[in-house]
Amino acid sequence: MTAxxxxxxxxxxxxxSLSARWRNPVGIVGASMVTFVVLTAIFGPFIWTIDPNxxxxxxxxxxxxxxxxxxxxxxxxxxxxxIHGAQVSLQVGLIAVGISLLAGLLIGILSSFYRGxxxxxxxxxxxxxxxxxxxxxxxLIVGLLxxxxxxxxxxxxIVYAPAFARVIRGAAxxxxxxxxxxxxxxxxxxxxxxMRRHVLPNIMAPVIVITTMYLGQAILGEAFLSFLGLxxxxxxxxxxxxxxxxxxFIEASVWMSIFPGLAIMFTVLxxxxxxxxxxxxxxxxxxxxxxxxxxxSK
Numbered sequence: 598m599t600a601x602x603x604x605x606x607x608x609x610x611x612x613x614s615l616s617a618r619w620r621n622p623v624g625i626v627g628a629s630m631v632t633f634v635v636l637t638a639i640f641g642p643f644i645w646t647i648d649p650n651x652x653x654x655x656x657x658x659x660x661x662x663x664x665x666x667x668x669x670x671x672x673x674x675x676x677x678x679x680i681h682g683a684q685v686s687l688q689v690g691l692i693a694v695g696i697s698l699l700a701g702l703l704i705g706i707l708s709s710f711y712r713g714x715x716x717x718x719x720x721x722x723x724x725x726x727x728x729x730x731x732x733x734x735x736x737l738i739v740g741l742l743x744x745x746x747x748x749x750x751x752x753x754x755i756v757y758a759p760a761f762a763r764v765i766r767g768a769a770x771x772x773x774x775x776x777x778x779x780x781x782x783x784x785x786x787x788x789x790x791x792m793r794r795h796v797l798p799n800i801m802a803p804v805i806v807i808t809t810m811y812l813g814q815a816i817l818g819e820a821f822l823s824f825l826g827l828x829x830x831x832x833x834x835x836x837x838x839x840x841x842x843x844x845x846f847i848e849a850s851v852w853m854s855i856f857p858g859l860a861i862m863f864t865v866l867x868x869x870x871x872x873x874x875x876x877x878x879x880x881x882x883x884x885x886x887x888x889x890x891x892x893x894s895k
Contacts, residue, residue, distance in 0.1 A: 624874015630867030638687050641680035649677035649834045657850040667852040670842060675853065678834035679860050685835045686864060689750050689828075690815040696754025697815075698808055701761020706792055708762070709769035720766075723759040731756045732821055739827040746819075746835075749828040753818045757811050764807050768800040802879035809875055813868030820861050836861050 652671040659667045666675035704723065708716040726734070738752035772778065773796065781791055822828035823837025831838055836857040843853035 621874045621877050623870050624878060627867055627870025627872070627874050630863065631871050634683060634864050634867055635687065637680060638683040641683065642677075645677055645680060647674045647677040649673060649681040650832050657846060657853070659850065659852055666856045667850065669839070669853055670846050670850075675839075675856055678839060679836070679856055681834040682836040682839060682857060682860065683864070685746070685829050685833070686816045686819055686861075689746065689753070689819040690812045693750045693753035693815040693819075694757065694808055694811050696750070697757040697761050697811065698804070700754070700758035701765050702804075704758070704762035705765025706769055706796065708766045709773060709796075710792065719762070723762050726756065726759045729756075732818060735818060735822060736825065736827060739822060744827045744830060746829045749819055749822045752822070753815050756818075757815065760811065761804075761807060764803050765800060768803045769796050772796050772799045806872055806876045806879060809868055810872030813865040813872070816868070817861065817865050 650673060652673050654664065654668045654672045654674060656668060656670055656672045658664055661667070664674050664676065666679060669675055669678070704719050708719045729737075735749075735752040735756045738755060739748050742748040742751065778791060778795060781795055819828055819835070820837035820840070823835040824841045826838070826841065828837055829835035831842075839857040840854055840861075843850075843857070846853055
């Protein structure tokens with residue numbers, strides 16, 4: 598491997614300059630939005646202490662100083678329920694994407710290392726899962742397991758795993774074709790050491806990007822399943838089941854549907870923006886810091 602190639606490949610793992618980071622406004626906006634959602638989920642219940650399941654107020658109120666997002670059909674504070682829904686959405690998103698990531702790493706790495714029958718069998722399973730519309734498959738899995746938040750997490754983790762497997766397999770195959778892998782093999786490194794020391798560190802950029810982007814998809818999937826009554830079950834608040842309830846009162850109080858809908862839109866956009874920004878920064882072929890990488894490689 599030439600010095601120029603080595604320098605090009607090492608740049609993404611170095612600390613990028615502040616000027617390169619600040620040239621990506623989409624990523625900064627996404628990071629700020631995600632930070633707001635996370636802080637709301639963590640500290641919101643301590644700031645807004647109303648019980649989200651307490652029907653102690655007038656029904657179907659519009660926004661007031663006492664209830665900035667109004668109340669629902671049972672007299673529960675909508676703001677408190679939106680904050681609790683943020684906790685549910687982040688929990689489901691993180692755990693579901695974590696399951697997908699672990700499964701994708703296992704399938705992708707094994708497929709890239711052990712070509713032939715192992716690769717063929719694993720990729721055909723991935724193709725079979727991809728043949729189904731993802732949310733339809735998630736509905737099928739939850740329908741078989743039973744409606745609950747835990748089963749929604751399992752379903753979303755399964756249906757998103759093939760996307761992780763394909764991305765990780767492609768990135769690992771690219772790394773395995775580089776000369777330093779042959780050098781490591783010639784020095785006696787076994788497959789496990791090559792996976793741990795050489796392949797995994799060099800595929801972290803696409804893994805981080807796809808993980809961030811699928812967090813938004815998992816949150817949207819949880820809202821979809823809860824809207825259908827297959828995810829988080831009432832009376833616990835989740836953005837999806839709040840929308841499901843609000844559709845029956847759309848004429849009496851449109852606010853019941855506006856605020857949870859805005860929360861879903863804001864959170865999904867936040868993770869999509871963050872994923873786009875990280876992609877531009879971590880992938881030198883897509884811009885972002887491409888000019889800086891070119892300079893460093895000379």
